[in-house]
Amino acid sequence: METKKLQERVKKVVANVLKMDPEEISDDANFIFDLGADSMQSLELVAAFEEEFGIELDEDKALSVQTVADAVNFIASYLK
Amino acid sequence: MAYRNLTSQEIEKLKQQGCSSESWGTLWVDEKFTPEQIFNAHFSGKVTLGVYSETLTIPSLGKHPAGIWNASLKDCRIGDNVLISNVQNLYHYDISHHAVINTVQTVTMTGETHFGNGTELEILNEGGGRELLIYDKLSAQIAYLLVHFRYQKNLIDKLQRLISDYCESKVGTIGHIGPYAQIHNCQIIKNMTIGEGALVEGAILLEDGTLAGCQEDPVKIGHGVIAKHFIVQSGSHIDDGVLLEKCFVGQGVRLGKQYSAEGSAFFANCEGYHGEAVSIFAGPYTVTHHKSTLLIAGMFSFYNAGSGTNQSNHMYKLGPLHQGILERGAKTGSLSYMMWPCSVGAFSVVTGKHAANFDASDFPFSYITAEEGKSQLTPAMNLFTVGTRRDSEKWPSRDRRKDPQTFDILHFDLFNPRTIGKILNALSILQNLGEKSRKEQEFVSYKGLVIKRLLIRSGIKYYKIPVAIYLGQCLLEILEKTKSEKELKEILFSIPIKENTEPELWYDLAGMLIPKSRLETCFEKIVSSKTDSVETLLLIFDEVASHYKADNLSWWGHLLKKEYGVYPSELNKELIIQLLESWKTNTVKLNNMVLKDAEKEFDPTSQIGYGLDGDEALRKIDFEIVRGTYDENPFVKKLRLENNQVETRFQAAINALKIFRLT
Numbered sequence: 001m002e003t004k005k006l007q008e009r010v011k012k013v014v015a016n017v018l019k020m021d022p023e024e025i026s027d028d029a030n031f032i033f034d035l036g037a038d039s040m041q042s043l044e045l046v047a048a049f050e051e052e053f054g055i056e057l058d059e060d061k062a063l064s065v066q067t068v069a070d071a072v073n074f075i076a077s078y079l080k
Numbered sequence: 081m082a083y084r085n086l087t088s089q090e091i092e093k094l095k096q097q098g099c100s101s102e103s104w105g106t107l108w109v110d111e112k113f114t115p116e117q118i119f120n121a122h123f124s125g126k127v128t129l130g131v132y133s134e135t136l137t138i139p140s141l142g143k144h145p146a147g148i149w150n151a152s153l154k155d156c157r158i159g160d161n162v163l164i165s166n167v168q169n170l171y172h173y174d175i176s177h178h179a180v181i182n183t184v185q186t187v188t189m190t191g192e193t194h195f196g197n198g199t200e201l202e203i204l205n206e207g208g209g210r211e212l213l214i215y216d217k218l219s220a221q222i223a224y225l226l227v228h229f230r231y232q233k234n235l236i237d238k239l240q241r242l243i244s245d246y247c248e249s250k251v252g253t254i255g256h257i258g259p260y261a262q263i264h265n266c267q268i269i270k271n272m273t274i275g276e277g278a279l280v281e282g283a284i285l286l287e288d289g290t291l292a293g294c295q296e297d298p299v300k301i302g303h304g305v306i307a308k309h310f311i312v313q314s315g316s317h318i319d320d321g322v323l324l325e326k327c328f329v330g331q332g333v334r335l336g337k338q339y340s341a342e343g344s345a346f347f348a349n350c351e352g353y354h355g356e357a358v359s360i361f362a363g364p365y366t367v368t369h370h371k372s373t374l375l376i377a378g379m380f381s382f383y384n385a386g387s388g389t390n391q392s393n394h395m396y397k398l399g400p401l402h403q404g405i406l407e408r409g410a411k412t413g414s415l416s417y418m419m420w421p422c423s424v425g426a427f428s429v430v431t432g433k434h435a436a437n438f439d440a441s442d443f444p445f446s447y448i449t450a451e452e453g454k455s456q457l458t459p460a461m462n463l464f465t466v467g468t469r470r471d472s473e474k475w476p477s478r479d480r481r482k483d484p485q486t487f488d489i490l491h492f493d494l495f496n497p498r499t500i501g502k503i504l505n506a507l508s509i510l511q512n513l514g515e516k517s518r519k520e521q522e523f524v525s526y527k528g529l530v531i532k533r534l535l536i537r538s539g540i541k542y543y544k545i546p547v548a549i550y551l552g553q554c555l556l557e558i559l560e561k562t563k564s565e566k567e568l569k570e571i572l573f574s575i576p577i578k579e580n581t582e583p584e585l586w587y588d589l590a591g592m593l594i595p596k597s598r599l600e601t602c603f604e605k606i607v608s609s610k611t612d613s614v615e616t617l618l619l620i621f622d623e624v625a626s627h628y629k630a631d632n633l634s635w636w637g638h639l640l641k642k643e644y645g646v647y648p649s650e651l652n653k654e655l656i657i658q659l660l661e662s663w664k665t666n667t668v669k670l671n672n673m674v675l676k677d678a679e680k681e682f683d684p685t686s687q688i689g690y691g692l693d694g695d696e697a698l699r700k701i702d703f704e705i706v707r708g709t710y711d712e713n714p715f716v717k718k719l720r721l722e723n724n725q726v727e728t729r730f731q732a733a734i735n736a737l738k739i740f741r742l743t
Contacts, residue, residue, distance in 0.1 A: 040447060043535060047538040059541060059669060
């Protein structure tokens with residue numbers, strides 16, 4: 001999948017879970033420090049990515065993903 | 081022991097030393113009695129004195145000769161080498177050897193008493209219905225049966241009868257102060273039994289109670305304590321203005337800092353400071369440290385109450401409707417509030433204000449948060465938090481009990497047939513909810529809770545981790561004990577299995593884990609005519625507890641059949657390796673998730689407020705000086721080491737298996 005498109009879909013998922021405008025989410029935004037995600041929302045983000053992209057993410061590695069850019073790269077590795 | 085009357089010379093000597101008596105003829109003394117250490121004492125009624133020849137070491141007085149100074153004694157038996165000093169009234173007491181009563185207003189009896197034994201506590205419901213009869217040999221398990229199995233009429237009748245008989249055996253008109261007990265600077269000690277080695281210092285009022293200590297683990301009661309109708313078992317310390325009325329305090333408990341409790345039972349290793357308890361069953365390791373924390377009409381164990389934790393439910397109904405159940409390991413966050421009745425699963429965390437009566441008992445290791453007025457469940461979330469792991473590891477090392485006889489039976493395993501059984505229930509419920517939910521739904525509802533639809537899937541995924549760990553761990557422990565294929569087969573074939581049965585329900589009896597069938601056997605033994613004393617009850621539980629490991633293994637065997645379709649005796653090498661690989665993968669995965677959670681405690685958010693008025697570099701330096709670094713944190717190091725050991729243990733088991741055929 002094209003990176004730009006993947007990035008847009010990731011931001012859409014993040015915006016939906018964190019109840020934000022996708023425009024407010026920068027490419028390198030940190031889920032916790034910049035977007036204010038709490039630990040439960042972190043779990044929800046993982047589940048939402050899995051549903052959006054039809055993939056199953058590795059639990060402990062997924063929790064290491066800290067930024068939107070990390071998420072794009074991490075998900076891309078599952079879509080190859 | 082032979083006693084004699086005083087000689088006329090001894091009476092004269094006593095008079096010279098300021099002593100008086102209504103009738104010297106009712107004063108009896110030991111054959112070897114000498115009057116040198118008796119000054120300003122008044123005797124009335126029948127008083128028996130021993131020998132006062134030793135010098136005692138007393139913390140507040142230093143070295144002091146045994147004897148009686150400035151005291152009024154009536155109908156007492158005073159043992160050898162006792163020190164009684166400045167006691168306004170000492171009436172109707174039996175004082176054992178080497179006891180000290182120093183500067184105490186009154187130590188009296190006011191007629192027949194049970195010394196707190198047989199006091200009835202209204203547990204879990206202030207309005208009654210689950211009365212707990214307390215006595216000085218009560219265990220958490222017997223209390224659990226009395227409170228929770230009211231519908232087993234024969235059992236309850238028998239327990240109540242045995243306890244009542246025991247309490248009747250305690251009735252007396254003479255109070256007791258045990259050997260080496262010390263009572264200093266107190267106001268009123270009334271209708272009390274004070275056990276061996278107890279230290280009572282500065283108490284305001286102790287009335288109708290038992291301090292049941294022993295030499296190895298005496299009870300300590302400190303300043304400003306007021307307690308009525310109560311039992312305190314060995315090794316417990318109650319201090320600093322604690323108020324108790326109708327309470328049971330088990331072994332190794334700490335109550336202090338003005339804690340106030342009524343109608344409540346605290347079992348092994350509980351801690352209560354500052355707050356208030358009413359009608360609670362504080363199972364082992366219930367801890368509440370903060371002001372404004374009210375625990376009311378709830379059942380807890382291995383519990384930690386955050387500041388301002390509160391529960392209620394009067395609701396202007398027919399009376400209080402209570403019954404709050406927090407299974408072992410639950411926590412409540414600061415200012416959390418729950419409207420009873422509610423049920424919280426094991427090792428779950430509750431935060432926020434909850435007005436719904438929810439039942440989360442089938443969802444252990446979860447978060448229950450209050451979101452926009454709803455109680456929201458995040459299943460399995462607390463599985464991989466650092467707190468859960470730390471708690472489960474700290475409890476065994478914090479068992480304070482030193483008494484050779486411990487009453488409460490405690491099992492500490494985090495993953496056990498009870499928690500894994502609940503997880504299996506949760507998996508089934510989540511799968512069902514997932515199948516019924518639509519993609520457009522944000523939430524699904526379950527027993528007063530809402531669950532985010534997206535978290536159903538993650539809940540299932542995370543709950544499968546401990547199941548895999550438990551299945552592999554039991555097998556690994558068998559393999560680690562086995563030296564040959566023959567021995568392995570013997571063990572696997574010896575595991576008791578009931579064919580075509582599901583893994584059975586296990587109970588958590590306030591710290592003791594037990595399968596349903598074993599508990600039923602226990603009930604049969606209790607109601608049988610052979611069980612004729614409360615001491616026998618304790619023996620029954622000791623016997624039952626001795627089966628824990630074997631019962632656990634049997635449950636594992638049934639779970640193996642349920643999950644993999646084979647009984648332990650049918651395990652082949654391929655499946656053993658598969659189970660071990662799954663154990664390894666999931667153990668490391670869970671540890672890594674816990675490590676990831678621990679890492680948050682060192683991230684920039686955790687450093688807020690450090691390095692005050694400095695730049696980021698100073699903030700980091702200040703934080704590291706105070707909190708240390710992630711890599712050097714002892715818990716982190718331990719968990720990393722455990723991950724290495726997982727690999728080592730796995731490899732050792734695989735290597736051992738190489739020589740086995742196991743077809």
